Amino acid sequence: MLFNFNFMRFMLFGILFSSLVAGGCGTDRTEADDFSGGGPGLNYSEEMDFTITGVDLGAGHTAVINDATEAYDSLEGWQQDNASAAAMLAELDDAVENEEPIAVAAWSPHFKFSQYDLKYLEDPESIFGEGESMRTIVRTGLEEDLPGAYAILDSIQFEMETIEEAVLQGSDPASDHAQIAREWVAANQDAVEEWTSGAAPAEGVPVALVTTYRDDALFTANVAAAALSQHGFDVTLTVLDTLSLFEAISAGDADASLSPWLPITDETYYNEYSNQIDDLGPHTEGAKIGIAVPEYMSVDSLEDLAPKN
Known part of the structure; x- marks a missing residue:
């Protein structure tokens, strides 16, 4: 009986210890995610299918966005959906109407900043320049x-x-x-x-x-x-x-x-x-280019997004 009792105590301790370790690891991972594209940034990135809605392939802006996806770890595995400025605006209009996440090629002056409540994502690497x-x-x-x-x-x-x-x-x-x-x-x-x-x-x-x-x-x-x-x-x-x-x-x-x-x-x-x-x-x-998102998205920087892999 004593052997069985001690054995059961040992097994119970092992199960509790494993649970605590797993729980601790889960907590650490969540905290790390908060600082590396987790939370809203990861959710938005997944909902956008890791895609930036761009303009035509021949635009200089398209090449700069490609440079950004190479420069930022948070944009690793991202792609552009390139068609035209009109197609980009149609996608933006649909996303805003349904309050869905979207990231678009943006430049100003442009009327979309008057028509929609948008913000440029901060660009710590200055890929898009100062002006x-x-x-x-x-x-x-x-x-x-x-x-x-x-x-x-x-x-x-x-x-x-x-x-x-x-x-x-x-x-x-x-x-x-x-x-x-x-x-x-x-x-x-x-x-x-x-x-x-x-x-x-x-x-x-x-x-x-x-x-x-x-x-x-x-x-x-x-x-x-x-x-x-x-x-x-x-x-x-x-x-x-x-x-x-x-x-x-x-x-x-x-x-x-x-x-x-x-x-x-x-x-x-x-x-x-x-x-x-x-x-x-x-x-x-005084012109400006970059990547913009609607104000209702709780991300402020390109670094807030999450890599695909």
Whole structure:
């Protein structure tokens, strides 16, 4: 009997000890998870299927997000869902309507920050940089061939508030970006006259501008087109993807663009073609890119998310 009693006591102690060890290990793992993408960060990451909703494959922003997934341990195993800006906005609208988690490619100025309550996720590694400038680039030789157009393009400057107002105004899919630009030019003749001052009037001389699909780029390109047209130039404006835009200007098939964002967004294309274009510098300062989520998500940094594996 004594042997059986002692044996039972030993077995009971062993079971209790094992339970305490397992319970202790579970507690340690939970606490560690709180500081390494566990809790809400892990739940959100799983619900989003470890996917960032991006824009088109050719956008510079897409490449930067790929860099972020390489740089952050919290984004290991993540992927991008790339289609278009319109598709991204449709996904965002659906997620917000249902209060579901979503992480999207984000840039500002853009109307989505007025339409939805969004926040940029903090970027401790500065993969997305501290800020972007929108720049004017022209084909090599434009200053010699069309000095008047070159001088006007070199003079065009915007305030960020102007861009933000125009982007919000153009947020309706039915908006006419060219009309918005013409109205701005008509209401801001002092600025246009300052840009065109000293440039000899043109008489139907052709100028080919190219732009990307972004709302800010469509506005600045159409304003430049309206200002050049008012000065007598025969302006054409073509919308291209970013790579095709740089190729067209470097090859001399287009004269100028106000679309590029530097130093991060379009860095890859800019570096590839910098010897074949002329950079006239920033026309607008204060832009920003990154990854954004709705405010109702209780994560604040890219490091709050969780790796797939």
